[in-house]
Amino acid sequence: MIQFLEFISNHLVLASMWVVTLVAIFFYHKRTSASSVAPQEAVMLINRQNAVVVDVRDRKEFDSGHIVDSLNIPLSKLKQRLNELIKHKQKPLIVVCKIGQHSGEAAKVLQDAGHGQVVRLSGGLSEWKAQSLPLVQG
Numbered sequence: 001m002i003q004f005l006e007f008i009s010n011h012l013v014l015a016s017m018w019v020v021t022l023v024a025i026f027f028y029h030k031r032t033s034a035s036s037v038a039p040q041e042a043v044m045l046i047n048r049q050n051a052v053v054v055d056v057r058d059r060k061e062f063d064s065g066h067i068v069d070s071l072n073i074p075l076s077k078l079k080q081r082l083n084e085l086i087k088h089k090q091k092p093l094i095v096v097c098k099i100g101q102h103s104g105e106a107a108k109v110l111q112d113a114g115h116g117q118v119v120r121l122s123g124g125l126s127e128w129k130a131q132s133l134p135l136v137q138g
Contacts, residue, residue, distance in 0.1 A: 034095070034107030036122035041129050042094050045119075051092040052087070056106045057125070065135040067096060067128065075102050082113050092117040100124035 008015045012050055019055040037045065045051035054069035055062055073081045075097070085093070095103040103120035112116045121128065129135065 005028075027053045029104075034104055034111060035119050036100070037094065037119045038122055039128050039133055042119075042121050043133065044127075045092050045094060049092050050095050052085075053094045054104055054106070054110070055094055055096045057096075057098055057127075064131075065125070065137050067125075068134060068136050070096065075106050078106055078109055085110070085113075085115065086123065089115055092119065095120045096128075097121075097124045099126045 016134045026111045055066050055070045055072045056075040056078060058074050073084065078110060093110055095107045095110065095118065097103040100120065100123050103124060107120045
């Protein structure tokens with residue numbers, strides 16, 4: 001512990017940059033992410049609360065396999081196509097991407113558009129497949 005404090009006092013600029021970087025990463029993730037649900041929780045939301053699945057992958061990836069009755073709105077076109085989701089404002093939305101990286105950004109856009117309950121599928125479609133849950137091909 002003494003060596004740690006000595007290191008910090010000798011390298012104050014380096015230590016402060018490290019702290020600033022950690023705080024920036026924390027706030028970035030807090031600002032851009034939404035709460036996530038596991039695939040089994042997503043199934044329960046779909047079955048019990050008629051949740052709508054919004055797949056934000058490109059059309060080619062969507063056609064290779066997607067969750068039953070999911071809507072395909074690519075992330076790059078999400079802001080322009082928000083009007084397609086107006087009729088689902090009262091339902092929970094589950095945002096899905098390939099591995100869970102882009103769904104947080106999409107969920108934030110949907111929350112900012114006024115959708116109440118928006119969650120992202122943790123692990124994305126990769127986790128859905130890993131748990132052998134059903135997919136629609138083409």
